[in-house]
Structure formats: C-alpha cells, structure tokens
Amino acid sequence: MDFPDDLSTGERIRVLRESRGMSRPVLAGMCGRGPDWLEKIESGERELRSDSLLLALAAALQISDLSVITGGTPEVAQPVPLGRLNHPSMPAIWAAVMNRRLAPPAAEPVDIATLQGRIDQTWRLWHTSGHNRTEVGALLPELITQAEAAARTLDGPQRRASLAALADVYRLTGQATAYVAPAELAWVVADRALTAAQQADAPAAIAAAAWNMGNILRETAYPEEALRVTTEAADLLRPHLDGAPDDWRGVYGALQLHAAVTCARDGREGDAWRYWDKGDQVAKSLPASYVHPSTVFGRANVDFHAVSVATDLRSSGKALSLADDIDPDAMPSIERRARLWVEVARGHLQRDDRTAALHVMNLAHSISQETVAFTPSARGVAADLWRTAPRALRGEAGRLAEAVGVTAAAG
Known part of the structure; x- marks a missing residue:
C-alpha cells in the first residue's frame, strides 16, 4: 500500500488492519494485548515503544517489511520475521524435551553430584562463550535426558536434589533457546522448570x-x-x-x-x-x-x-x-556485556545519533555474534541502522545487518 508520508505509525496500523477486515480485538489478541491498548496506539494516545510488539503487529498483519508501518526510506527494506529464528541445535533439544517417555528409563544410575557439576559448568559456558547458543545447545539434549532420568529413579534426599538439578537444566534450556524455540516448547520448558523446583521444595x-x-x-x-x-x-x-x-x-x-x-x-x-x-x-x-x-x-x-x-x-x-x-x-558474562552495548546503541538511536549507535553495535557484535544475532532488540537496532544510517555509513551498516541476518532484497 502507498501511504502519505505524514501518516503516523498508529494511523498506518489502523489502515492496514481495516484493509484486511480485522477487528481491533482480533489484531490485539494476536499480539497478546487488549483492544483498548491497540485503540490508543492507533489514535496516537500511546507511543509504540516495544520492538517486539511492533514486530508482532507487523507479523499479524502479514507485512514483510517493517518500514511499511514505521515509514522511512522506501528503497531500503526492514524485514519482518514471520516465524521463529532458526538454530541448528533446536531439533535435538526439541526431541529431548518433547519426546519424554512415560515408562521409567532403563539406564545406568545417575550420580547427582556429578550431574549438578556438569550443569554448573554448562551455565559457566553460557556466560563465557561468544558462541554460547551453539556450544550450550550441543550439550543440552544429554543433560535433559540425564536429569529427567535422575528425577524419576532416585529416592529421598537425592530425589529432591535431582529435581532441583532438573529445574536448573530446564532454566538453562530456556535461556539457550530464547527467541529460537517454538512457542509451545518455550512454555513447556518454563513450566517444567517451575514444577520441578516446587516438587523439590x-x-x-x-x-x-x-x-x-x-x-x-x-x-x-x-x-x-x-x-x-x-x-x-x-x-x-x-x-x-x-x-x-x-x-x-x-x-x-x-x-x-x-x-x-x-x-x-x-x-x-x-x-x-x-x-x-x-x-x-x-x-x-x-x-x-x-x-x-x-x-x-x-x-x-x-x-x-x-x-x-x-x-x-x-x-x-x-x-x-x-x-x-x-x-x-x-x-x-560475555552475553551481558554484549547486551549492554546493545542498550547503549538503543540510547544513541533515541537521540538520533546513528554514527555512535553503529559504532557500539559493531562492538557488541565483536563481543558476541550470537547474542546480537538472536536477540530481538539487537536485531531491531541493526535493521534500523541499515534502513536509516547516513549515506557515508550505509556500507558499514549493511555489513552489520548482513552479519546479523536482518537484510532483505530491496524493492
């Protein structure tokens, strides 16, 4: 659709919604919010600050280019992910979580102290590796399987310890699969972590x-x-x-x-x-x-x-x-250091200082490529810079966007 340049984001959302015959309750519900919230967005009474909600609205409206909603330079696309991000570790993690057997496993006894030590080491790896999703993701299937086996075969105090370890494993799984896990797996993992912790008292x-x-x-x-x-x-x-x-x-x-x-x-x-x-x-x-x-x-x-x-x-x-x-x-934590610089980049963007934002985003990417590539706020900043960077920085912004995986063919 062609919009007048002076239309606000909220007005564009309203026009797109109405053109698709969608009611406010339907569109708001697809984003997990109420119709009053959407009415305030469309009327301009409330500013849409959340990158994740903006992307959710675009996906619900089946808009593949976010600039259709936000406005901006038309010749540079800002792609909207219409599904979850992909990571090669997900199939094995999915199998370990979702294919849990009803019958008790026939396996060697699990030493709970050794298992907890491995879990603790994997948490350290999560915080100290620049490729934490890949390296931790490779270890999680076996940890999940062993923690499940321990929780179902041990008794007494060891059972309580095994349940606490199981909760720990599922918390780590939630961290490592954030933004890449299907919604159903994310909820299952979070619920199992809480249930196991409660059973451990x-x-x-x-x-x-x-x-x-x-x-x-x-x-x-x-x-x-x-x-x-x-x-x-x-x-x-x-x-x-x-x-x-x-x-x-x-x-x-x-x-x-x-x-x-x-x-x-x-x-x-x-x-x-x-x-x-x-x-x-x-x-x-x-x-x-x-x-x-x-x-x-x-x-x-x-x-x-x-x-x-x-x-x-x-x-x-x-x-x-x-x-x-x-x-x-x-x-x-390498991950937290990278995310700090993403927050600083967001601050610079709020002040329209795209040169500084691009500099610190490159710093964040050099610290942890996977943190930037798989965190929505970081991807949003990279896409924004690619779309709006000054001409002299357009090449550098494009290289960052390509490395993060937010580029799309212009057209």
Missing part, C-alpha cells in the same frame, strides 16, 4: 524458576503476569534470607531487577526505579565480587540494569551517562 530453586518464567511471560507480551510471578517469588524467598547462602540473596536481587525492567518497558518510571533500588540494596549487602552463577546478579549487573531501565523509559541522556561510568570488564 527448594525456595531458591523456585525463585530462580519464577525468574525464568517471568522472562517468557514478558517476552510474549504478558507484562502484568510477569510482574506478578516475580514479585510472588520474591515474597516467598524473603523470609528465608536471614542467614541464607549468598546465592539465595542473589536470586532475590535478580527478581528485583527483572521487575524493574518489566515496569520500565510499560512506562512505569516510579515503580521501575523502586524495584531497581531494591536490587541495588541487595547487591550492597553481598561481597563486592559476588556474581550469581546463572542470573549473574551482582554489582556489575545492577549497574547494567540501570542503563536498561533508563533506555526502556526513553531517558537516553541518563542511560548514556550511566553507561559512561560502567566498567564493562567487571561483568564476567
């Missing part, structure tokens, strides 16, 4: 599984449910914190940061910074060098989240100022 494992469930809820456009799950888990864990191991407080702090980002993405500034402050206080109560093994909660992660909260609130000046005071090398 382990408060810290329950809280960590709730943190993982919150990620799934938030990324599938259920922010209210994500906030409820994470705050309930924090309330469950809080009475156990006095004298508890550091990792229990680490999970509690991670839940606060999760709630902060959830509120920030919904434009709730006061709540977002209130939850961030709670996470900050937890970090101050822990040793300065402390890092939680799976959520990487610690001093550096709290500081990184401050940048994310400010960026999601579109306080780009504050976000960039906060980023200036951060030492990225204090964060042991």
